[in-house]
Amino acid sequence: MRVVVDFDLCESNAVCMGIAPEVFEVRDDDFLYVLDETPSEDLRPKVEEAVRRCPKQAISIED
């Protein structure tokens, strides 16, 4: 699984970080960083939840 964030859409509201802090982090500069672009399969449910709950539809998963 590969996590892709469209940074043109992302507004750094940190919803994804709340769901999967192992993968997403919004830092003090208010930008989102993807900590792990190819997280292990056991994180899939969390990443899928982040995809659904991102208010900007900025996250996608490429298998």
Added chain:
Amino acid sequence: MPFGAVTIVGGSLAGLTAAQTLRGEGFDGTITVVEPELGDPYDRPPLSKEVLAGTWGPERVVLGAAKADLDLTWERGHHAVRLDLQDRSVQLGDGRRLPFETLVLATGATPRTLPGAAALGGVHVLRTLDDCLALRADLDAEPDRVVVVGAGFIGAEVAATCRGRGLPVTVLEAAPVPLERVLGAAMGAVCADLHRSHDVDLRLGVGVDHLVADDGGRVRAVALADGSVVEASVVVVGIGVAPRIDWLAGSGLTIDDGVVCDEHLRAAPGIVAVGDIVRWPSRRFGRSLRLEHWEHAVQSGEAAARTLLAEGGLIDRPLEAYDPVPWFWSDQYDRKIQLAGLSGPDDRVEVVIGDTAEHRFVALYGRDDRVVAVLGMNRPRHVMQLRALVAEGASFDEGLARARELA
């Protein structure tokens, strides 16, 4: 009992999330969606932000769930006008009766307005894409002044977007402080300051008496209860919304400013409600809640779909009570306001990170020595981290200590 069909009334964020969840859980029966609007289902938050600003075209707001292949049977162009629990059918505006097996109520909310507003040109509410495009067209004509009635979140966003377009804006608010009932007086005052620092003419504690029309039937001013008059070329009414439950009157469902449901969002056997219309008992807050938040529309849509599937024996998992920590955001000017939890006017409020004067801070709300909410302005990371305090029911002292570690 297993079922082979779901009818969803209202094909927008909450209803389509329910559909997506049903398919995601493997439901392969018929899903019928009743929706009066004809175009692609769309997302509402950008309607007061990017689309109104003119930076996004309407094609950019199509909902993710509407792009997915969910094999839906659409009943478009019709309102549901009546629910009959005896013969289990929904009656449509054209007189047809649609029988249903299981039902998702997802009709959302509709804006309150002022008497006489509908008949006047230049007076707007903002809920639908059509509302947004009509208002945008009026803004494109560079009006001399936009008057926003109501300094709630929608009114505040409209004011901010209009200022972003360089238009003079007056905001009229009946309460002495904006958002006082939600955020309390101190944080409401910070919101007032944010508007004033962007040259909004903010008038607090003034009620609207009536709208004044010109000879052509267009609004030209707003007359206030104190006898003064504010000139207006465009008026936007943002005085809140009411759940769309009119069509459920007399159905036998319990209605109380929303469809009253149990903790699994069930209104009756085989019938669930989602999004802006559902009222359910929150264990966490010890009272019933109804939320008008984007994230709640998604989460309740997911939860209610699972309730139906579990009831029908189509999934075999224990259901958790629906009890999220509410979360909401609002973009105003260059600020992101975020609120996690449930704040009230009488809560203890403490700024724990940053400075309200800089409009970049986090505040904790406490009630009965528990952290009940976290408010942030341009502090998304900290709001998300401190949201856990509300989830855990942490004591206020614990909250202060944790916030200090993050600061």
